[in-house]
Amino acid sequence: MQTKLATSVGITLDRFIKKKQNDFAFASGELSQLLRDIALAGKIIHREVNRAGLLNIGGAYGTENVQGEEQQKLDVIANIRFIRALKNGGEVCAIVSEEDDEILDLNNKDGRYIVSMDPLDGSSNIDVNVSIGTIFSIFRRVSPVGSKVTNEDVLQKGSEQVAAGYLLYGSSTMLVYTTGRGVNGFTYDPSLGEFFLSHADMKIPEDGKIYSINEGSYRSLEPKVQQYIENCKDKKYTARYIGSLVADFHRNLLKGGIYIYPSTDKAPNGKLRLNYECNALAMICEQAGGLATDGKNRILDIQPESLHQRVPFYTGSKKMVEEAMK
Template identity: 35%
Template sequence: MATEHAEGLTEIFDTVAALAPEIREALPGRRVKSDETNPSGETQLAADSYADELFLDRLGDLDGVVEYASEERTKAVHTDDDGQNYDAGDLSVAIDPLDGSSNLQSNNTMGTIVAVYDAPLPASGADLVGAAYVLFGPITTMITADDEGVTEYLVDDGTRQVIREDVTLPEEPSVYGFGGRVPDWPADFADYADEVEADDTMKLRYGGAMIGDINQVLTYGGVFSYPALQSAPNGKLRLQFEGNPIGFIIESAGGRSSDGSGSILDVEPTDLHQRVPVHVGNEGLVERLEAALD
């Protein structure tokens, strides 16, 4: 990883891993809805707010982190005394504290997504120095990506234990997952989906928490899409908290990301909660999708 960010990035990833057991253990008692909505208009669960406050407290205490933003907050929080002044080594963290929290009621997969930028937020994909996600499945695992590649860890007692290094997408893809209501899909995306579904080597894997679907793609190869919709031309997922970090991880693992026309990492940031269509996976599948949407 870049020398000036190596220590700060390691501290951030270690802190996220250290908090994972605490967040997981707190979930059973925080399945109820709160009286608040997040900036995207979604009703927050008590678990969303709890995880957000915990990450702000612990990540904000790190010397290298000068700005914190989450899907649950309207604005970014400056965590140092210098305001918006950026020095060499300073980092911003954008986080989805509990991706897929709607799955909590049904006890399905969820996780945490982390993007680390060396620029003020909102920032572009070019400003990413690292990204990660924690997956709360039957076991707790963590994927990290930096300029040295992608690594998978087991998170045990809040520490990271390497499972796989130099993680890359399998060359032969076998899974797909497409978000949004089918009647709301644009015709060109629906045609692409029909083509993928007609391939009997591909299996549907869609669980209602993006992070679980992404982990399936990273494990087995394939494609995940949350497209532009007729009712939502910019899609549903947020560029800062979901599109950029997931695009960075998949591209670092040898795959492709796209907003439908080019890499998600090239999308110009205009707003902290900006939405973007997200298509990620094996290069051939994403290239075919772009051709279908052209």
């Protein structure tokens, strides 16, 4: 009778990480701490995003990032917050960020991990109150601990990721991540300041009826991609495109669907970045039972050649991606 008066609030992220620590390839507690550091930064960004309209931190910052994209104020804030959390956590030796031209060497001789991140994906949607997110990849460095970080450390194939995930700042804030043993999602409870397990062992439906692509670029797409879109319309699939990669990906992960950002006349190599967008989501999608490709190659098998390398991106339900590849 007493238990009905105080029902369980669920498993916290911290307890879940401790429980699963032995699943990690290197169960020394370092990766566990790193995931906690990312969660902490996510809580701070949750607060900033929810106060953006009140504190005049929306809108453009007045500078461009290395890709020539106009930075938003919250882009800069999120980048600072995550760098600070990762630096103070002590487990990371270097960071690759969408907002920084070069590798950020933290001069941490004991750090064993590299983090590649898009601190605030979909930032153009901030001012119109649409869901945005953070994407991250975690790699174990290949150079000896104590030595200077090298290009080989930060330009690893996606298949070498030890963990990957994203934070979604929407109607609720969620942290979704994988360490190569399935995908789990946690929802943030602001009243308690904790992430709680809300989506255990997430699986993307094998098939779906949602296609996500910016059809405004239709006339600049390759004919075969146009043909696939027409095929989706013939089958009366639903078109859903938010313009925030994390939000579009998350919806399709839950409901089934395919996300497409192909090459176009304007972006012949695609627009999305391999190292800190596509690799992370490809790992999550595969762990959930889906597929991710650049149209020809498995995303996780592509050898990066530069920090901000772009690739076409097709990801989602297995049958839909296979059909698109035909």
